Amino acid sequence: MFSGIIEAVGTVQAIETTAGGRRFWIQAPFVGELSVGASVAHNGACLSVIAIKHRFYCVEAVQETLSRTNLGALELGDPVNLERSLPVTARLEGHLVQGHVDxxxxxxxxxxxxxxxxxxxxxxxxxxxxxxxxxxxxxxxxxxxxxxxxxxxxxxxxxxxxxxxxxxxxxxxxxxxxxxxxxxxxxxxxxxxxxxxxxxxxxxxx
Structure with a gap:
């Protein structure tokens, strides 16, 4: 669950095409605080962190996500709105956002x-x-x-x-x-x- 309050603007560093979709390597200021499996909203779409290397982390978007969102249009160097999932005790500053783009x-x-x-x-x-x-x-x-x-x-x-x-x-x-x-x-x-x-x-x- 998210609140719609953007935590940081990341940058697309690399894009890999896979059999099931695309992988995006993102540079963000909070990479050092992430762990594999963490949920991060990217332009409003919740994706799971699957790898971390130095100052970058990787997420994967399947075809369903690519067809329903604009993530498939991302290019190298593009900015990305980022928000990590809310802890249960956090104050809800925006509104309830699932990270499921309609x-x-x-x-x-x-x-x-x-x-x-x-x-x-x-x-x-x-x-x-x-x-x-x-x-x-x-x-x-x-x-x-x-x-x-x-x-x-x-x-x-x-x-x-x-x-x-x-x-x-x-x-x-x-x-x-x-x-x-x-x-x-x-x-x-x-x-x-x-x-x-x-x-x-x-x-x-x-």
Whole structure:
């Protein structure tokens, strides 16, 4: 489990193609504190550390992960948002983030406001619209953000200067696809509604 508060921005140092997917060697400031098997979110996608060498560690993404996220588009030197899994006793600074990316969405617009703050506008396909509410939580590239404005086919988030400076947001461009994880509570509520919300009143338990 994660909180959507990015701990560091790592750098892709090497990429290896395997029979089952891809391996990424990442440089990060906390490599010395990692152990094999540790869970680290990469642009919001939870991956397990499989090897550590000097200042680098290696994670592997299978085809399912590559097809559902933008990790397959990573190139050498690209920045990566990193967050280690939360200890049970940690304060939840953002919101509950599983590290299970739901989909990728395209950036429609990037606007600088108030000097050092930014608005990022994303597409909102009908298949996902029911999971987004204004002022609700959403994870973009692993970053816990609040939906600032909601329209029928798009939504906007505000990125404050600190977040902009300490994540990979400066590297994002219009048209680029970003990893998105919708709010966990919204997903469970929608699943409950699918199963029980349409049951006739006379068949529901009191």
């Amino acid at each position: 989909t990728t969405l395209a950036i429609l617009d990037i606007e600088r406001v108030g000097g050092d703050s930014w608005y990022y506008t994303f597409e909102l396909p009908p298949d996902w619209a029911h999971l987004v509410v204004e002022k609700g939580a959403i994870a973009i590239e692993g970053v816990s953000l609040t939906v600032a404005h909601l329209e029928e086919k798009a939504f906007r988030v505000a990125v404050i200067p600190w977040t902009y400076q300490h994540t990979r947001f400066p590297a994002l461009r219009r048209g680029q696809r970003v990893n998105v994880e919708f709010d966990l509570v919204a997903k469970y509520f929608w699943r409950w509604y699918q199963l029980y919300g349409k049951v006739p009143a006379d068949q529901r338990s009191s």
